[in-house]
Amino acid sequence: MNFAPVAYKPKGEKIKMESIQFRKPETVDEAVKLLQGADGNAKILAGGTDLLVQLRAHMIDPSVIVDIKHIDETRELTKNVDGSYTIGAAVAGAEAHERDDITADWPGVIEAWDLIGSTQIQGRASLGGNLCNASPAGDSVPAMVAAGMTANIAGPDGRRTLPVEEITAGPGKTNLKKGEFIVSFNLPAKPSNGGDAYLRLIPRTEMDIAVVGCGAALTLDDSGTVTSAKISLGAVAATVLVVEDAANAIIGTKLEPEAMSALDAACQAACNPIDDKRGTVEYRTKVAGVLGKRVVKIAADRAGNKV
Numbered sequence: 001m002n003f004a005p006v007a008y009k010p011k012g013e014k015i016k017m018e019s020i021q022f023r024k025p026e027t028v029d030e031a032v033k034l035l036q037g038a039d040g041n042a043k044i045l046a047g048g049t050d051l052l053v054q055l056r057a058h059m060i061d062p063s064v065i066v067d068i069k070h071i072d073e074t075r076e077l078t079k080n081v082d083g084s085y086t087i088g089a090a091v092a093g094a095e096a097h098e099r100d101d102i103t104a105d106w107p108g109v110i111e112a113w114d115l116i117g118s119t120q121i122q123g124r125a126s127l128g129g130n131l132c133n134a135s136p137a138g139d140s141v142p143a144m145v146a147a148g149m150t151a152n153i154a155g156p157d158g159r160r161t162l163p164v165e166e167i168t169a170g171p172g173k174t175n176l177k178k179g180e181f182i183v184s185f186n187l188p189a190k191p192s193n194g195g196d197a198y199l200r201l202i203p204r205t206e207m208d209i210a211v212v213g214c215g216a217a218l219t220l221d222d223s224g225t226v227t228s229a230k231i232s233l234g235a236v237a238a239t240v241l242v243v244e245d246a247a248n249a250i251i252g253t254k255l256e257p258e259a260m261s262a263l264d265a266a267c268q269a270a271c272n273p274i275d276d277k278r279g280t281v282e283y284r285t286k287v288a289g290v291l292g293k294r295v296v297k298i299a300a301d302r303a304g305n306k307v
Contacts, residue, residue, distance in 0.1 A: 021064040028073060028154045028183055031066055036156045036179030038064045044181050046074065046090035047124035049117060050133040066181075073183050074128075077102070083189030089128030089182045097122070106187060107302065108196035108215060108295075112143035115200065128182045134168045137210045137235040141168075143198040145232040145240050146215035148188050155180030165232070168239045191228075194219040195302030199295045200234075201287050203278055210235045211279040214267070214291040216299045218250070224304075226250045231263075231296065236271040236288050243270045246292055255300055263296060264289035 025031040035042045040063030045051055054060045068074045074090040079101050087096070093113040096102055103110045116125040116139055130140045131151070144164045151167055153160050156179040164185070169175050176182075196217035202208035213234035219227050229247040234240050249262035273284040 020062055022067065023064060024067045024070050026070050028071055031068055031071060031181060032154055032156060032179050034064060034066050035181060040064075042066060044068055044128075044132075046129050047092060047121075047126045048129075049121050049125050050129055068181065071183075076184075085187040087127060087185045087187060089184055090126050092123055093125045094119075094122040102187075105190040106147055106196055108198045108217065108299065109140070109143045109147050109149075109187065112140045112198040112213075112215065115139040115198075127185055131164060131167055132174050132176070132182065134170070134172050134174055134239075135209075136171055136238055136240070137213065138240075139198070139200060139210055139213055139234070141240045142213045142215035142232040142234040143196070144185070144215075145242060146198075146217040146230045147196055148217065148230060150186045151182045152184045152186065153180050154183050159183075161186070165240055165242055170238045191219045193221065193303050195299040195304070197295045197298035197302065199291050199298070201291065209278065212236055212273075212284050212287045212291055214288065214295045216292070216295045218247075218296065218299050218303060220300065220303045224254050224300075226253055226255065226300070229296070231267070231292060233267060233270060233288055233292075236273040236284050238272075241270050243267055243292075245269070250296060255296065260293050260296070263292055267292035 023034050025034060042064045043051055043062040045065050045067040046069060069090045074088040076088045077091045077096060078086045080086060085102055093116055096110060097114060116130055127140050130138045149164045150161050151164055155177055167174055198215045200210040200213040202210055215232045218229040221227050229251055231243045231246040232240055233243055243266055245266035246263045249266050250259045253259035268285050268289040271285045271288050273281050275281050
């Protein structure tokens with residue numbers, strides 16, 4: 001799994017696998033030293049669901065692969081005393097899915113995580129890898145952004161924390177520095193009267209890449225009025241989008257038709273997608289508004305809205 005910028009090889013150029021070093025550090029400091037001291041391009045292995053595919057396709061040519069699964073911090077999923085969660089970067093989706101606490105508190109995050117590949121892939125797929133693979137269509141990322149998650153990063157200069165939306169810099173690129181990797185994520189405590197959700201559109205019924213993905217998290221007061229909201233879009237720009245105008249359109253409302261129409265328009269206005277075989281610019285833009293309305297309604301229902 002890739003936690004650093006991806007350097008792609010020209011298509012068809014063979015990679016000498018026997019020249020790649022494989023290391024299994026047991027501490028964060030040891031992993032940082034290996035990454036910092038590597039000659040050439042170093043890669044992190046957590047689940048490997050992207051890394052191994054890219055190696056077999058001769059897309060990357062790392063000098064060293066650093067397996068972080070033997071570092072305790074990367075393998076722990078903990079609910080803290082304040083109700084927040086710390087999720088290790090190498091925790092697999094299948095492990096999180098089996099936890100009743102996080103699936104109840106943040107169903108949207110778990111729904112998005114569950115969409116990364118097949119059942120077999122779920123036994124390995126991690127949030128850190130899905131984020132740092134830096135695909136604009138990564139399913140977990142809009143849900144993580146909407147939930148307000150942050151990433152705990154270790155590197156030669158110590159540790160720092162960044163919002164998830166600030167990790168990716170573009171397709172296949174992150175803002176991590178040489179020697180840095182994501183150790184874990186912070187997921188806030190579920191707010192009172194809060195709810196989240198994630199939806200995507202794909203050409204097939206299962207195991208496809210999102211044409212558009214949308215995550216939403218919001219809170220309501222006792223009257224059903226939206227008091228806070230965060231809405232994010234994936235696969236409609238080079239990186240995940242935080243659509244503040246869409247959130248502002250519904251804050252202070254009870255999701256009346258006028259507010260939902262404004263949200264739809266804001267989601268569409270934020271889009272800057274590409275044309276490809278999975279969807280045109282016009283189609284993706286239209287779908288973004290539709291998904292925005294649907295995902296907000298689901299999140300509101302989960303927050304207790306009965307209007």
